Amino acid sequence: MAVSRRNHGWLIWLTFALGLLLSVSPMPQFMEVFRPMWLALLVSFWTLAVPNRVGMTTAFVLGLAEDVLYGTLLGQNALILTLITFLVLSLQQRLRMFPMWQQSLVILVIFGIAQLIQLWLSALTGNRLPTLALVWSAVISALLWPWISFALRDLRRRLHIN
Amino acid sequence: MVVDARFDVLKPVRSQMGLVLMESYWITDLPQRAWQGVAGQFGSRTELIAENEKLKTEALLLQGRLQKLAALTEQNVRLRELLNSSALVNEKVEVAELIGVDPNPFTHRILINKGERDGVFLGQPVLDARGLMGQVVELMPYTSRVLLLTDTTHSIPVQVNRNGLRAIASGTGNPERLELRHVADTADIKEGDLLVSSGMGQRFPAGYPVATVNEVIHDSGQPFAIVRAIPTAALNRSRYMLLVFSDRRSPEQRATDAAIAQEEADRKGASAPGQPAPANGQGVPAAGAPATSAAPATPTVPPAAPAAAPATPAAAPAHTRRQ
Numbered sequence: 001m002a003v004s005r006r007n008h009g010w011l012i013w014l015t016f017a018l019g020l021l022l023s024v025s026p027m028p029q030f031m032e033v034f035r036p037m038w039l040a041l042l043v044s045f046w047t048l049a050v051p052n053r054v055g056m057t058t059a060f061v062l063g064l065a066e067d068v069l070y071g072t073l074l075g076q077n078a079l080i081l082t083l084i085t086f087l088v089l090s091l092q093q094r095l096r097m098f099p100m101w102q103q104s105l106v107i108l109v110i111f112g113i114a115q116l117i118q119l120w121l122s123a124l125t126g127n128r129l130p131t132l133a134l135v136w137s138a139v140i141s142a143l144l145w146p147w148i149s150f151a152l153r154d155l156r157r158r159l160h161i162n
Numbered sequence: 163m164v165v166d167a168r169f170d171v172l173k174p175v176r177s178q179m180g181l182v183l184m185e186s187y188w189i190t191d192l193p194q195r196a197w198q199g200v201a202g203q204f205g206s207r208t209e210l211i212a213e214n215e216k217l218k219t220e221a222l223l224l225q226g227r228l229q230k231l232a233a234l235t236e237q238n239v240r241l242r243e244l245l246n247s248s249a250l251v252n253e254k255v256e257v258a259e260l261i262g263v264d265p266n267p268f269t270h271r272i273l274i275n276k277g278e279r280d281g282v283f284l285g286q287p288v289l290d291a292r293g294l295m296g297q298v299v300e301l302m303p304y305t306s307r308v309l310l311l312t313d314t315t316h317s318i319p320v321q322v323n324r325n326g327l328r329a330i331a332s333g334t335g336n337p338e339r340l341e342l343r344h345v346a347d348t349a350d351i352k353e354g355d356l357l358v359s360s361g362m363g364q365r366f367p368a369g370y371p372v373a374t375v376n377e378v379i380h381d382s383g384q385p386f387a388i389v390r391a392i393p394t395a396a397l398n399r400s401r402y403m404l405l406v407f408s409d410r411r412s413p414e415q416r417a418t419d420a421a422i423a424q425e426e427a428d429r430k431g432a433s434a435p436g437q438p439a440p441a442n443g444q445g446v447p448a449a450g451a452p453a454t455s456a457a458p459a460t461p462t463v464p465p466a467a468p469a470a471a472p473a474t475p476a477a478a479p480a481h482t483r484r485q
Contacts, residue, residue: 021189032267070265
């Protein structure tokens with residue numbers, strides 16, 4: 001077990017790197033509002049699956065990376081991502097038992113809360129966003145959750161990451 | 163967050179992290195780059211010929227305009243010297259390329275491939291071929307972030323080119339619109355007016371085109387007119403842009419430098435009589451002497467010729483300013 005752990009830990013980080021890329025990949029202007037919260041999706045999957053390896057510290061570090069990419073204040077996205085991880089972790093035992101659609105619903109609520117706090121934080125830092133359109137990306141993320149979840153679960157089973 | 167907002171402690175950390183992380187913008191841009199490369203490889207011959215023709219005519223047009231500009235620049239320098247003012251005529255620029263757009267749809271910021279190591283500084287103005295685009299707001303070693311004119315948090319002091327009326331143009335969050343704040347209802351401003359940067363606020367150099375007015379709404383119930391303008395720069399289309407290095411010396415120092423350069427040019431002109439006759443005869447002293455001495459001497463020559471002749475005094479201070 002120890003050997004496989006050492007072998008496949010990089011895979012988790014690879015998915016995170018991919019998530020960072022996806023979160024800045026160019027999109028048509030009108031679709032920007034609907035950009036899924038890739039990093040949050042990946043982090044919540046891995047905290048659900050292997051809470052012993054991915055936790056709030058990882059989330060915080062990734063959030064800092066996202067802050068640098070987006071040019072927001074250092075810690076803004078980190079706070080959001082840590083909050084998401086905290087909520088997922090505290091519901092972890094129950095969430096794993098839920099059917100997929102119910103998981104999606106919980107994810108929607110958690111991400112929605114996170115996005116509202118994001119809105120509040122950006123209002124505090126001076127660039128108030130004009131609309132509640134930010135919540136759209138939470139909806140899209142929740143719709144994407146089953147697919148991401150299935151794909152990554154398959155990957156995880158096949159490579160015995162735990 | 164508070165630490166980052168209030169103090170400068172985290173700036174180096176941030177810029178070093180940016181050094182690594184900004185590669186991801188480059189990577190996500192790869193497919194498009196590859197596509198453009200392929201398209202460039204397979205561009206058909208006729209297309210290339212057509213483009214070549216177009217560029218040639220454009221070059222000719224610009225050359226023509228440049229000739230006139232040379233004359234005007236020269237006249238401008240002479241008049242400014244008469245007025246004893248030393249405003250900038252030429253500025254040093256550097257070309258930068260767009261590497262990424264901020265993923266947040268509510269802010270208008272872009273990333274360019276020039277950073278601190280290339281001499282970029284905070285607040286540096288950025289232009290494209292048609293006008294002002296914005297200013298640098300964040301520095302990383304090899305990249306920097308540019309806030310565009312149309313961001314809701316951005317405002318720029320402008321001037322109506324036609325009559326010099328000053329105003330402040332604020333971004334609206336719409337890439338095709340700026341709004342002029344607090345323009346009196348009776349102010350002389352109308353559709354089609356060109357707005358240029360006024361150079362007030364000491365951040366943007368004066369005289370670059372910013373926007374054209376496309377709508378003026380007079381509402382008798384309101385104290386101010388609503389004036390909307392379209393930025394002249396292609397804010398969401400330009401791929402290449404210019405970073406302007408304006409002069410940060412004090413006016414006095416600039417005047418001294420210009421005087422020294424002038425003296426040197428005079429000395430050179432005196433020691434080397436092999437120079438073209440007009441440059442030696444009238445051109446060099448023309449900068450100090452009133453314009454009337456030069457003007458009646460060459461009344462029938464096309465504007466390009468007098469421009470070429472007294473170019474030496476204009477060029478010399480311009481070079482020293484770049485140091």
